[in-house]
Amino acid sequence: MNPWGPNPWGPPAGYYQPGFAAPHPGYWAQSGWAPPNPNGFSTKYPxxxxxxxxxTTQVKYDVRNKARNDIPPAIYAPTRGLFATASSASHIRLVSERFPWTIDIVSNSPVTVEAIWDAIYAALQQHIADSEWGFIVVDKKLREAIKKTAKKRAESDGDSKLKRIDYLGGNTIFKGLDRIDDFADTRLLPGTEPFNETWVVKLGSS
Known part of the structure; x- marks a missing residue:
């Protein structure tokens, strides 16, 4: 069975079911794109x-936006329902060196590529809690940067409350997932059960 083939179970409950899409010629078939290795798979994270x-990803999108609105339809549509992992994991944990929150994705079926993208967006659209602000406020540079970013964002979405996405400043470009076990172990809240499928969200400014 091809682990990256069509998802026979469909997307997790609660996710939009796409309509029919014409067969995709292949992720690497676009003009000017080429896989970093002959089979197109990641050598670091097979x-x-x-x-x-x-x-391996050629998809660099802005996490301030929903992935479906920022990734070209020719790439988004045929890959959204594919399994995120070859092991068909139904629980994936995301952490990042760019933000302090843990994102747990739990499903009754294998987690899809779209579920990863959607979970990142949903988590970062949450408002910053009072307790979180209590830690932020003691760092003047960080505090002022977040407020500045939030003010600019509010001009477009109309929400004046601080959001987690404001914490990122200009580092809002998704650059894929990494496996950094030392960081994941350190990042794990004491008393929390570790999880094998823990991935680090890589973000940057461009």
């Missing part, structure tokens, strides 16, 4: 779909 792996 268990992770190449569209998500930091060493």
């Amino acid at each position: 268990n992770l779909h190449p569209i998500l792996a930091s060493d």
Whole structure:
């Protein structure tokens, strides 16, 4: 069975079911694009779909926007329902060196590529909690940067409350997922059960 083939179970409950899409010629078939290795899979992370792996993905989108609105339809439509991992994991944990929150994705069926993208967007659209602001406020530079970013964002979405996405400043470009076990172990809240499918969201400014 091709682990990156069509998802026979469909997307997880709660996710939009796409209509029919014409067969896709291949992720790497676009003009000017070429896989970093002959089979197109990630050599660093062979268990992770190449569209998500930091060493193979050609998809760089702005996490301030929904992935479906920022990724070209010719790429988004045929890959959205594919499994995120070759192991068909139904629980994936995301952390990042760019933000302090943990994102747990739990499903009754294998987590899809779209579920990864959607979970990142949803988590970063949450408002910053009072307790979180209590830690932020003691760092003047960070505090002022977040407020400045939030003010600019509010001009477009009309929400004046601080959001987690404001914490990122200009580092809002998704650059794939990494596996950094030392960081994941350190990042794990004491008393929390570790999880094998823990991935680090790589973000940058361009």
